[in-house]
Amino acid sequence: MIQSNNHVVIMAGGIGSRFWPMSTECLPKQFIDVLGCGKTLLQLTVERFRNLCLPDNIWIVTSAKYAKLVKEQLPEISEERILLEPCRRNTAPCIAYASWKIKAKYPKANIVITASDHIVMDVYEFERVVESAMKFTSDSDAIVTLGMKATRPETGYGYIEADLSMSCPTNKEIFRVDAFREKPDLETAKRYLMKNNYFWNAGIFIWNVSTIVNAIRVYQPSMAEIFERIFPHFYTDKEDEMIKELFPMCENISIDYAIMEKAEEIYVFPASFGWSDLGTWGSLHETLEKDAHNNACVGDNIRTYETRNCIIHTTQEHRVVVQGLDGYIVAEKNDILLICRLNEEQRIREFSE
Amino acid sequence: MIQSNNHVVIMAGGIGSRFWPMSTECLPKQFIDVLGCGKTLLQLTVERFRNLCLPDNIWIVTSAKYAKLVKEQLPEISEERILLEPCRRNTAPCIAYASWKIKAKYPKANIVITASDHIVMDVYEFERVVESAMKFTSDSDAIVTLGMKATRPETGYGYIEADLSMSCPTNKEIFRVDAFREKPDLETAKRYLMKNNYFWNAGIFIWNVSTIVNAIRVYQPSMAEIFERIFPHFYTDKEDEMIKELFPMCENISIDYAIMEKAEEIYVFPASFGWSDLGTWGSLHETLEKDAHNNACVGDNIRTYETRNCIIHTTQEHRVVVQGLDGYIVAEKNDILLICRLNEEQRIREFSE
Numbered sequence: 001m002i003q004s005n006n007h008v009v010i011m012a013g014g015i016g017s018r019f020w021p022m023s024t025e026c027l028p029k030q031f032i033d034v035l036g037c038g039k040t041l042l043q044l045t046v047e048r049f050r051n052l053c054l055p056d057n058i059w060i061v062t063s064a065k066y067a068k069l070v071k072e073q074l075p076e077i078s079e080e081r082i083l084l085e086p087c088r089r090n091t092a093p094c095i096a097y098a099s100w101k102i103k104a105k106y107p108k109a110n111i112v113i114t115a116s117d118h119i120v121m122d123v124y125e126f127e128r129v130v131e132s133a134m135k136f137t138s139d140s141d142a143i144v145t146l147g148m149k150a151t152r153p154e155t156g157y158g159y160i161e162a163d164l165s166m167s168c169p170t171n172k173e174i175f176r177v178d179a180f181r182e183k184p185d186l187e188t189a190k191r192y193l194m195k196n197n198y199f200w201n202a203g204i205f206i207w208n209v210s211t212i213v214n215a216i217r218v219y220q221p222s223m224a225e226i227f228e229r230i231f232p233h234f235y236t237d238k239e240d241e242m243i244k245e246l247f248p249m250c251e252n253i254s255i256d257y258a259i260m261e262k263a264e265e266i267y268v269f270p271a272s273f274g275w276s277d278l279g280t281w282g283s284l285h286e287t288l289e290k291d292a293h294n295n296a297c298v299g300d301n302i303r304t305y306e307t308r309n310c311i312i313h314t315t316q317e318h319r320v321v322v323q324g325l326d327g328y329i330v331a332e333k334n335d336i337l338l339i340c341r342l343n344e345e346q347r348i349r350e351f352s353e
Numbered sequence: 354m355i356q357s358n359n360h361v362v363i364m365a366g367g368i369g370s371r372f373w374p375m376s377t378e379c380l381p382k383q384f385i386d387v388l389g390c391g392k393t394l395l396q397l398t399v400e401r402f403r404n405l406c407l408p409d410n411i412w413i414v415t416s417a418k419y420a421k422l423v424k425e426q427l428p429e430i431s432e433e434r435i436l437l438e439p440c441r442r443n444t445a446p447c448i449a450y451a452s453w454k455i456k457a458k459y460p461k462a463n464i465v466i467t468a469s470d471h472i473v474m475d476v477y478e479f480e481r482v483v484e485s486a487m488k489f490t491s492d493s494d495a496i497v498t499l500g501m502k503a504t505r506p507e508t509g510y511g512y513i514e515a516d517l518s519m520s521c522p523t524n525k526e527i528f529r530v531d532a533f534r535e536k537p538d539l540e541t542a543k544r545y546l547m548k549n550n551y552f553w554n555a556g557i558f559i560w561n562v563s564t565i566v567n568a569i570r571v572y573q574p575s576m577a578e579i580f581e582r583i584f585p586h587f588y589t590d591k592e593d594e595m596i597k598e599l600f601p602m603c604e605n606i607s608i609d610y611a612i613m614e615k616a617e618e619i620y621v622f623p624a625s626f627g628w629s630d631l632g633t634w635g636s637l638h639e640t641l642e643k644d645a646h647n648n649a650c651v652g653d654n655i656r657t658y659e660t661r662n663c664i665i666h667t668t669q670e671h672r673v674v675v676q677g678l679d680g681y682i683v684a685e686k687n688d689i690l691l692i693c694r695l696n697e698e699q700r701i702r703e704f705s706e
Binding site for chain 2 (some may be wrong): 021303305314316317318319320321322323324325328330332334335336337338339340341344347351352
């Protein structure tokens, strides 16, 4: 039984520059069938909430320039629930926009926030965890984050340090957060991995609408003020104009900096459902099915010879032959070809300029 | 002053399978701008004879299926001089066809035979050599081949062993051939390179039309018979039908086997004009201009990082970034991508199947 108060807010405004040339600012990776499964990451994200939230309670926040893409890929989402940011202001203003807008019509909403370009391998465990967390926030003022159990000393993620000494009385799987930790260096990441109370911050947040609105009022009062001014105009002809005028005045700040690192009562739900933020070609390689030589191939008719540890992503090529490569990215899209060592992928932004 | 008896026969029926995916049976390499200079190899070949032969004395022999391509690329060549083979029968029937046809209208023709997909760097020296050789064959019954001075122990070419002890009285640069040698193994090629009387067989032949017709009559009588039967019908409505009926009956045999290795009086003109048969990606790499790291790039906007000794041929890509490759072919054409070590290129036929 899906709780009718459950809402999901999907943030779909990223530009995915680290996945060039597959992902470009015109068509970032959330709008792409990255896994070669016939569905884009955004479509997969929406699907993942099928059993958690009624279809009419799904909200997409994206850039105005991606409005057409979102409508094409998600024709079932009414225009009213596609929120368009007139400019990029990071996650805090994005979440504030959605929160005030939802509050205006659904003051009892219980919300899960997620990115649009992450993947989850074990959808059933994901459902169980989110459902359990939403049950928890439906009758508490808690801010809950999902903490991914680390499987490697990843330096590309932020970490959540939990106090595992005592779980919440009403949900034994939920614990108090001691601190949020920024992306560590490798040595620090290795130390975190040795401990059992450090979790990857997956950027998935669960709270009821009053909790987040109040938190923004307390920790980001000027941002709250902006949305209080827009509040009376949501769902009217003036909303669009107000957003265009006032949204750009929001500070460019992430929800982690704006709220998480400041708030007192934050909780973490440690979980393990095969999550990846697909932030790098390396993480995509890890996620995809590999052949006997550890190659991950997405595309038609890719043949490899004496090739290992490669990711080959060539969905627009009819045919690809790769011979004698070890540890490379081969990616082709829109007549742009990239061949690059996997361990040099942090230079892709430089290459794409 | 161009001799009006001079004719050139360009053989343009090859399928260029070793240059996959750039070259395919639908569009073999002679019809492609392989060098990225704005002209196809066929167009460059025709141009090379500009000062040697009148425009109306240029003949193209090709497969019927390439007729349209030839007409498009060489609109100045009249249809009458584009000879269409109904099937592939190697070079001897191709040359026989052209020879009898030319003889029917130009019994005093003096002919140079060439492939359509080779390249010549020093066109002036080429002109000088061919002009000198044609002068020689205009008043002798000699069969002259051009012998390229070897610069490396190439195993991909046949060799001509010359008797350098005495040059011809009428042309001091022309010598008797002792033997034709098939493609050698590396050890043998190294031995040839040490000697000064072994030359690469460039497949460029010079003779007058009576000489070659008589040679075919002597050494390939059944082939001669076929063209004697067609002979009265050249330039009539019946030519096409006769060719379709009788040409396929020719033996599938190269001019080297059919004539060169059998004839007694064969001459070689050793020369050096930067010739390459562009038979392999390696030879194309050698031919093209290289950057400071020995990369040869043909295509728009190709950027390389930590990359050396590569050939990158991506004329249909808008943009290419290659990082960290040494000694590879990267080729893209018609949505087919090949990445392969240069020293494995003999497997390209296998890859392309």
